Structure formats: C-alpha cells, structure tokens
Amino acid sequence: MKLKKNIAISENGFLFNPETGDSFILNPIGKEILNQLKEGQSVTDIKQLLLERYDVDLVSLEKNMEDFLVILQHHGLLDR
Amino acid sequence: MKKTKYHIAVTGLNNTDNPGPGIPVIRSLRESKDFDVRIIGLAYENLEPGIYMPDMVDKTYQIPYPSSGMDSLLKRIEYIHSRERLDVIIPNFDAELYSFIQSKERLKAIGIKTFLPTIDQFEERQKTNLGKYGQKYGIKVPMSKVIVHRHDIEQLKESFEYPLLVKGKFYDAYLAYSEEQVKSHFDRISAKWGMPVIIQEFIRGTEVNVIALGDGLGNTVGAVPMRKQYITDKGKAWGGVTIANDSMLELTRDLIKKTQWQGGMELELIKTMNNEYFLIEINPRIPAWVYLAVAAGQNLPEALVKLALGLNPPPFLNYKVGKMFIRYSYDLIGDISQFGALSVSGEM
Amino acid sequence: MKKLDYERPIINKVNAGMPDKFGMSTRVPVISHIEGVAITDIMKQFGSPIYVISEPCIRETFQQAQKAFLSRYPRVQFAWSYKTNYLNAVCKIFHSEGAWAEVVSGFEYTKAIENGIPGNQIIFNGPDKSREDLERAIKDGAMIHLDSLDEFYYLGELAHKLDKKANVGLRINLDAGIYPKWDRFGFNLENGEAWNVLNRVMLHEYMVLLGLHTHMGTYITSVNAYAVATRKMADLTNRLFRKYKYELKYLDLGGGFASKNTLKGAYLPGSDTCPSFDDYAEAITSVLLDSELPPERLPLLILESGRALVDDSGFMLGSVLANKRLADGRRATVIDIGVNMLFTSFWYDHEVLPTQLKSEQTENTTIYGPLCMNIDVIREAVQFPLLQRGDAVVIPRIGAYNMTQWMQFIKLRPPVLLIDTDKQIHLIRKKETNEQFNAMENVPEHLKG
Incomplete structure (x- = not known):
C-alpha cells in the first residue's frame, strides 16, 4: 500500500493532492503515518512503530489504522 | 502630529459577485485623515477574497459561525483581542448581527467598542413587521400580508391586485401574476425558508437607496442617496450613481430621528411615478456600496468608528452628486500554501 | 521511556468555503458529573441507557x-x-x-x-x-x-x-x-x-x-x-x-x-x-x-x-455501541439512546456530549440510535470526538416531554433516577420488565399451547 506520488504534506499538517486539487488537514499522528507511507514503509512496520511510540493497545490501533486507510482510499490518496 | 492608530476588526470579507461590505469599509477606514488603522479581518470561510487581497487586512483570523453560539464566538474574539488589542469591531453580515448586538455589553466589558442598533431597533424592522413599522413611523410601505397556509392564497384577490410579490422570511422575492404562480412560489419559498411567507403589494417604480448613519440620539450624521444603474441576477447593484434628492434625505432624517437609530443603515425605497416613496426594506448595517458615499464626500465608516470611540464627529452636510461606482471582478493570484496555512491554523 | 499519548489518526478534507474546526480550537464540552455525582458511578450502578433528573x-x-x-x-x-x-x-x-x-x-x-x-x-x-x-x-x-x-x-x-x-x-x-x-x-x-x-x-x-x-x-x-x-x-x-x-x-x-x-x-x-x-x-x-x-x-x-x-434538569445517559464508516466516507457512531426514548430529537438538535475527552480531535459524525429503523437518528451531522465502544455519552436538557412521550418500541423503557439536593440518588421509575408487559396481554385459548 502506497501513497500516491506527488502528494505534498507540509510541516503544519496540510496535505495537497496536486492531481485532483483536493486539500486535507491531518492531525500529528495522521501526518506521521502518511510520511511513513510516503517513504515506502509497510503498514505492518508502521503499526509496530506506533505501538512502540504511543500508549495504545494493539486492538485499538488495528481498528483505527484500518479505518484511517479506508478513508485514505476513499479520498483517493492511495495507490492500491 | 502623529495620528493615533486604532485596531479595528472587520467582518464581511466576501468580496464576491454578491459582496459583503468588509472590503469597502476597510478601504474607507484606510483613507481616514484623522487616524491610522491596523485592520484585523474576521473571516468565516477560508476563501473570502478579502483575506488574500493586498493592502487590505493586516491579519486575518477565522471566527466560528454565529450558529455555533455566542459563547464560542466570544471566546474566539477574546483570543484575538489578547493578540491584537482590538478597539472596535465592525460586523457586516446580516446573519451575525443578532449575535454581535446581543454581545455588545460583553465586548464593551473587555474594551472592544461597537456601534450597532439596539436589539429592539434591529427586531422591529424585520421584514415580517414592515406593515407595523410603516404605521408606527409614518412611512409608506407596500401593503403586505403574512401567510402560513396555501389556502390563504385564494383570499388574496380580495385585498391585492396582481401582480404581487411573494417573499421569503429571510431572502428571495418573486413576482406573481396569478393565483397559480403565487401557489408555486409559496411552495418553493416555504420549502426553502420556512414559514411565514410574505405577500406584498407590487409597487411600480424605480428602486433607490440611501446609506445613512445615525448617532443613536436621533441625529443623522450622514446620508447619501443612490440610484442603482444596473442590477445583477442576484439583485445586487453592479453600478450606481449618487443623486440629489431632498425627499429621500428628509425621509431618512425623519426616520432616524423617530427611531433614534444607532449605527449604519441602508434604506431600500421604491419611487413611484407620482413621486411617492415606499420603504421596502431596512438593512441594519453599512451596505456594500459604502465606498461610493466616501467618494462623494462622506466617509461614513470613519465617522462610525469615531462614534464607537465616543468622539463626536461633525455631521456631513453635503455630498457630490453624480459620483458613480462600477463593480468589476479581478482574479487574484495566490498559492495553495496560503490556503493551507489559514486552513490549519485559522490565522493568516 | 514513557510512551506518548495516543490519539487516532485523522484526515479531514478541507472544503473551500467551510471553515475547518482544526484551526478554531473549538472544544467539545464535556459533562462528567451531574450535581456533583460522577456519571461513571451512576452508570456502573444503574446501567445504560438511563434518565437522570436533578x-x-x-x-x-x-x-x-x-x-x-x-x-x-x-x-x-x-x-x-x-x-x-x-x-x-x-x-x-x-x-x-x-x-x-x-x-x-x-x-x-x-x-x-x-x-x-x-x-x-x-x-x-x-x-x-x-x-x-x-x-x-x-x-x-x-x-x-x-x-x-x-x-x-x-x-x-x-x-x-x-x-x-x-x-x-x-x-x-x-x-x-x-x-x-x-x-x-x-x-x-x-x-x-x-x-x-x-x-x-x-x-x-x-x-x-x-x-x-x-x-x-x-x-x-x-x-x-x-x-x-x-x-x-x-x-x-x-x-x-x-x-x-x-x-x-x-x-x-x-x-x-x-x-x-x-x-x-x-x-x-x-x-x-x-x-x-x-x-x-x-x-x-x-x-x-x-x-x-x-x-x-x-x-x-x-x-x-x-x-x-x-x-434543563433532565439528562439522558447512554453509551457507544459501535463506530462505523458509511459508504460515502462519513463517520457514524451508534449509541444505545434511540428516538423511542428521546422523542424530542424529532424537533431538537440535541447536544450529545462525551463524559471525558482523550483528544481534542473531532470529526463530522452522524449519531444513530440503536433501533433497527432508519428513522432512528439522534443527530444528522455534528462535530463529534471519536469515542470507543462502551464509552459514555450524555444528552443534556431532556427533562421536558421525553418521560411522557416515550414509546415502548423494540426495547423496554429505561429507568429514571433523581439526584436530590444532598446528592443522594433515588430510583424514581423502575426499568420496565417483560413480565409487566406480558401481564397486560391476553392470548386467546385457541392460540395457546
């Protein structure tokens, strides 16, 4: 699962999709995940990383990640 | 001598094809000979053109819609005040006026001044009350009737002649030539704006407007009459010219005297073939064409700021006739990063 | 090393024209206590959903x-x-x-x-x-x-x-x-x-x-x-x-x-x-x-x-049953308070509030009741924080008409509590039971057996 090319994420969490002209706002953890995806990390790796960094249990994280990826897909930001 | 610099917050930066008065107000204030200004734009939407126009606002903050409640609006303004030390706020949107009028005292308590009509002045000129208003203040108004049922329409022919106007509580007005048309407009308007629907006598004539400023004690600080020259499909003036018209000025002064109107206002009038004037609507704020009045010699926004600050501006005694405005549109160039900054932080 | 506080990842589309709530720091109000009594304690003792009157x-x-x-x-x-x-x-x-x-x-x-x-x-x-x-x-x-x-x-x-x-x-x-x-x-x-x-x-x-x-x-x-x-x-x-x-x-x-x-x-x-x-x-x-x-x-x-x-004296307490993502990408939260017990939701936009907040982030959410009926919508669209299954919600200002116009529909009516001036809790209307309901009915002889 990869982020579409050319997607620009600015420091303040603003995301611009140059292909469609859509703009989005991310919260810090959302920005972190997208940056990891952009660098080509796998979802499994990202989850592992977040589990280590954040105070969260696996089930909640799994649920939230799944939901987040669904919405990224919905907004057309992923290359499947 | 160095001029005092006032920090003035202005809303209505929507300088679109249906413009808010924000930008013209800012332009007027920047031309003040008596004071300097730092302009704080208050925007509801992140594409209000005024935010991006050069040399207009010094800084813009987003504020929450009035629909999210007075408390959250005031909290936001308190935050902005803590950063900007506001002297005066000039609200310019119809939809926000109620909230700002109700917050007058709370704003004053933290040192922010406004110059707005009282809640009674604001409420009694509502469209649905126009008949009573005309009676109370001795102004001709078109005969109107408020209806809530479709079956009321059949009785209209007893008191109205066709064509007549079918109007919504807040917006929209359609001319109807038959009962059938009234019914269809009634359905459309009631679906969109709810009840009641206003039926109004159609007065044939020319639409003329007056911009005016009342000092709250019954005095007219300034007033300029204007005739619209061209009207857009949204019913907004696209061009207009100042006219010499004593009847209109007299009517305005008389109304301000009787109502003790405080703040800016726009009177929408119809002048008939017999030179009678009918009041159609009162907008309880400065209209978007205010800069025409400034060009004609009456800087009403500047005077409004002085009134808000308790300085007594002398009344304007005359204005130049034949001054004209023509609106135009212009594509500003910005960058998506500006949009991003405003969207993320709510400030720019 | 101490781990960082977690909040779920969120991405919100910026609609031109619509001000975004992020920059505005609009806080969702929280009600954690009613007249000094912790809502978590009430729910632990009396379950969910439940009416509380002050x-x-x-x-x-x-x-x-x-x-x-x-x-x-x-x-x-x-x-x-x-x-x-x-x-x-x-x-x-x-x-x-x-x-x-x-x-x-x-x-x-x-x-x-x-x-x-x-x-x-x-x-x-x-x-x-x-x-x-x-x-x-x-x-x-x-x-x-x-x-x-x-x-x-x-x-x-x-x-x-x-x-x-x-x-x-x-x-x-x-x-x-x-x-x-x-x-x-x-x-x-x-x-x-x-x-x-x-x-x-x-x-x-x-x-x-x-x-x-x-x-x-x-x-x-x-x-x-x-x-x-x-x-x-x-x-x-x-x-x-x-x-x-x-x-x-x-x-x-x-x-x-x-x-x-x-x-x-x-x-x-x-x-x-x-x-x-x-x-x-x-x-x-x-x-x-x-x-x-x-x-x-x-x-x-x-x-x-x-x-x-x-x-103002009435509160409805309930809990989150599920979070969903609708087909068009909107967030939906299902709670155990339905229109059958909150009749006034047909004409009011009731506030639905959390009892505690782990994060300031909100998302445009539709709040559904628990009934298997399409009309069971408590709020069409509201900026709402993401709560987890089991988290408590409070709906304030429900004291008028709800405890008279309520319907026994699909579920039995929940109990009603009164908190008195000394913060004592009284059960003023018991939860309805199946026995009570069946006692009202009569099955003809030929349908028995």
Whole structure:
C-alpha cells in the first residue's frame, strides 16, 4: 500500500493532492503515518512503530489504522 | 502630529459577485485623515477574497459561525483581542448581527467598542413587521400580508391586485401574476425558508437607496442617496450613481430621528411615478456600496468608528452628486500554501 | 521511556468555503458529573441507557421563574403542566415549591389528586374530558377550562344534574402575531366567538366564571407575542367588568416559554435566542400593570410553563455501541439512546456530549440510535470526538416531554433516577420488565399451547 506520488504534506499538517486539487488537514499522528507511507514503509512496520511510540493497545490501533486507510482510499490518496 | 492608530476588526470579507461590505469599509477606514488603522479581518470561510487581497487586512483570523453560539464566538474574539488589542469591531453580515448586538455589553466589558442598533431597533424592522413599522413611523410601505397556509392564497384577490410579490422570511422575492404562480412560489419559498411567507403589494417604480448613519440620539450624521444603474441576477447593484434628492434625505432624517437609530443603515425605497416613496426594506448595517458615499464626500465608516470611540464627529452636510461606482471582478493570484496555512491554523 | 499519548489518526478534507474546526480550537464540552455525582458511578450502578433528573436544578429554575414574576406583579401562581413530565416525584417537587396542577386528561387529573393537590388547585384543560372526568371536576371545584361549545353544553347538563355549580375558565385563542396560530383550541377572540361564549357562561345558572385562559403555542421566543396576548386578555377582562361589574379571579397566560434547546433548522443556537424568565415576565406584567385594570382588581396571574421549567434538569445517559464508516466516507457512531426514548430529537438538535475527552480531535459524525429503523437518528451531522465502544455519552436538557412521550418500541423503557439536593440518588421509575408487559396481554385459548 502506497501513497500516491506527488502528494505534498507540509510541516503544519496540510496535505495537497496536486492531481485532483483536493486539500486535507491531518492531525500529528495522521501526518506521521502518511510520511511513513510516503517513504515506502509497510503498514505492518508502521503499526509496530506506533505501538512502540504511543500508549495504545494493539486492538485499538488495528481498528483505527484500518479505518484511517479506508478513508485514505476513499479520498483517493492511495495507490492500491 | 502623529495620528493615533486604532485596531479595528472587520467582518464581511466576501468580496464576491454578491459582496459583503468588509472590503469597502476597510478601504474607507484606510483613507481616514484623522487616524491610522491596523485592520484585523474576521473571516468565516477560508476563501473570502478579502483575506488574500493586498493592502487590505493586516491579519486575518477565522471566527466560528454565529450558529455555533455566542459563547464560542466570544471566546474566539477574546483570543484575538489578547493578540491584537482590538478597539472596535465592525460586523457586516446580516446573519451575525443578532449575535454581535446581543454581545455588545460583553465586548464593551473587555474594551472592544461597537456601534450597532439596539436589539429592539434591529427586531422591529424585520421584514415580517414592515406593515407595523410603516404605521408606527409614518412611512409608506407596500401593503403586505403574512401567510402560513396555501389556502390563504385564494383570499388574496380580495385585498391585492396582481401582480404581487411573494417573499421569503429571510431572502428571495418573486413576482406573481396569478393565483397559480403565487401557489408555486409559496411552495418553493416555504420549502426553502420556512414559514411565514410574505405577500406584498407590487409597487411600480424605480428602486433607490440611501446609506445613512445615525448617532443613536436621533441625529443623522450622514446620508447619501443612490440610484442603482444596473442590477445583477442576484439583485445586487453592479453600478450606481449618487443623486440629489431632498425627499429621500428628509425621509431618512425623519426616520432616524423617530427611531433614534444607532449605527449604519441602508434604506431600500421604491419611487413611484407620482413621486411617492415606499420603504421596502431596512438593512441594519453599512451596505456594500459604502465606498461610493466616501467618494462623494462622506466617509461614513470613519465617522462610525469615531462614534464607537465616543468622539463626536461633525455631521456631513453635503455630498457630490453624480459620483458613480462600477463593480468589476479581478482574479487574484495566490498559492495553495496560503490556503493551507489559514486552513490549519485559522490565522493568516 | 514513557510512551506518548495516543490519539487516532485523522484526515479531514478541507472544503473551500467551510471553515475547518482544526484551526478554531473549538472544544467539545464535556459533562462528567451531574450535581456533583460522577456519571461513571451512576452508570456502573444503574446501567445504560438511563434518565437522570436533578432536583436542585428543578428547584432553582422554578424559584428563578417565580422570582421573575413575583418581583414585578403581586399575585402569581404557577401550575405544573403535567404532560411535560408527570413522574410523581417530579410533580411533587413542583408542588412542594408551591405549584398547582395543570392537567389535560382524567389520567393526569387522578395523578394530581394522588399527588395531594386539592381539586380547587387543579386546572383542567384540553379537548378530551369524559363524563366521569367532568363530574369529578365539578364536585372537586376544579377550574374547568372550556374548549368547545359542545363541551359548554355538556358541562351545563352535568352540573345541572349534580345540582352543583361548575367552576369555569374559558380557553381563548387569539392572534398575537406568531406562527403557527393555534386556533384549534378554545374560542377565537378576534371573530367574537369568545365574547359570545363568555356571555353564555355568565348567564348560565350552573357555571361560575373564574378566569380566562390562553395558550398561544409552544417554544415561543417572541416575548412581544406575550405582551400582545396579555393586552387582549386584559381588554376582555375590562369589557366583562364594564358589562357585568364582574371581577375575574384569574388570567391564565398558559405556557409556551422556550427552553435553551436548539430547534432543528434554527440558525442560531437556542442558548443564544431563548428569552429569560425576566424577559417574559417583563412583557406580561408590564402590560397588566399598564392596563386599565385598577390595582385592587388585578387578577391572579396563572402560568402553566412546562418545558422552560424542567428541560434543563433532565439528562439522558447512554453509551457507544459501535463506530462505523458509511459508504460515502462519513463517520457514524451508534449509541444505545434511540428516538423511542428521546422523542424530542424529532424537533431538537440535541447536544450529545462525551463524559471525558482523550483528544481534542473531532470529526463530522452522524449519531444513530440503536433501533433497527432508519428513522432512528439522534443527530444528522455534528462535530463529534471519536469515542470507543462502551464509552459514555450524555444528552443534556431532556427533562421536558421525553418521560411522557416515550414509546415502548423494540426495547423496554429505561429507568429514571433523581439526584436530590444532598446528592443522594433515588430510583424514581423502575426499568420496565417483560413480565409487566406480558401481564397486560391476553392470548386467546385457541392460540395457546
């Protein structure tokens, strides 16, 4: 699962999709995940990383990640 | 001598094809000979053109819609005040006026001044009350009737002649030539704006407007009459010219005297073939064409700021006739990063 | 190393034009306690969903209302509108504060009597009063407010048979400049019907006219409408005096005061537009004092406010059942509070609030109830924080109408708690049971077995 090319994420969490002209706002953890995806990390790796960094249990994280990826897909930001 | 610099917050930066008065107000204030200004734009939407126009606002903050409640609006303004030390706020949107009028005292308590009509002045000129208003203040108004049922329409022919106007509580007005048309407009308007629907006598004539400023004690600080020259499909003036018209000025002064109107206002009038004037609507704020009045010699926004600050501006005694405005549109160039900054932080 | 606080990842689309909530730091309010009692403790003990009523809140609100009127007008009497909330404990609180009872059925009348209210402090309104109801009301000396000419004749007949005069008030509908006009109740003022019936009552051998009553509508935010109605009622009172030298005992201005809830479709929130008791009182009493009624003939002013007195004291507690992502990408949260127990959600945009917040982030969310019915929507679209399954939610301002218009539909009705002034919790209505329900039913022999 990869982020579409050319997607620009600015420091303040603003995301611009140059292909469609859509703009989005991310919260810090959302920005972190997208940056990891952009660098080509796998979802499994990202989850592992977040589990280590954040105070969260696996089930909640799994649920939230799944939901987040669904919405990224919905907004057309992923290359499947 | 160095001029005092006032920090003035202005809303209505929507300088679109249906413009808010924000930008013209800012332009007027920047031309003040008596004071300097730092302009704080208050925007509801992140594409209000005024935010991006050069040399207009010094800084813009987003504020929450009035629909999210007075408390959250005031909290936001308190935050902005803590950063900007506001002297005066000039609200310019119809939809926000109620909230700002109700917050007058709370704003004053933290040192922010406004110059707005009282809640009674604001409420009694509502469209649905126009008949009573005309009676109370001795102004001709078109005969109107408020209806809530479709079956009321059949009785209209007893008191109205066709064509007549079918109007919504807040917006929209359609001319109807038959009962059938009234019914269809009634359905459309009631679906969109709810009840009641206003039926109004159609007065044939020319639409003329007056911009005016009342000092709250019954005095007219300034007033300029204007005739619209061209009207857009949204019913907004696209061009207009100042006219010499004593009847209109007299009517305005008389109304301000009787109502003790405080703040800016726009009177929408119809002048008939017999030179009678009918009041159609009162907008309880400065209209978007205010800069025409400034060009004609009456800087009403500047005077409004002085009134808000308790300085007594002398009344304007005359204005130049034949001054004209023509609106135009212009594509500003910005960058998506500006949009991003405003969207993320709510400030720019 | 200590781990960082977690919040779920969020991405929100920026719609040009729409201000985004991120930059605005709009905080979702949190209600964690009711009258100092932790909501988590209540739910641990009593489960979910559950209604909670605050006794201190009822008392404070009532006293505020009473003070607003009594500080302006010498003779004021509130009558508790039973249909707004007729749980006995709630009625008893109002009665202990001095309120009479305003009832609209034999069922409510019985409740009022059982709550210790004497007949002469019961106002009997409404279009449906049965023979038994009327006979009892005549005997008790209750204030019977006539709604129709048919009722006038029927009451006259019954009073004649009982050979006892009925205490009568006249329900009047009038044009106070508001919409909709409630012209279905009582007699119309402007077309002369009310005056006509007044004369008949005055001349009736078995009726004593005590007062006039009007009730213009519900959720009326225009205080001016009350001024107009009061003026018309005062004029009628004077007209009656001029003709008969008869002094009315009371004017009943009904209820209809708004609460701070926001009506669906309203642009500004109810908390901004709802007039205060002082505003209503000023409008009503100044008209009475300025009228031609001489001070010694000022009638008792009766008010039947319901919603404005009790809405704020009610809370509904529930919990999150599930979070969903709808097909169009919108977030949906399902809670165990449905429209069957929150009838007012059909006309209010109720606030749905968390009891604690782990993150400031919110998302545009539709809040659904638990019923397997498409109509079960508590909020169409609201900026809402993401709660997890099992997290508690609170819906404030639900004290009016929900505990009377509730439906037994799909599920049984939840219990109701009262928190008293000493923070003690009382179960004032038990959770309904299957046994109770089945006890009402009868299965014919041939279907048994």
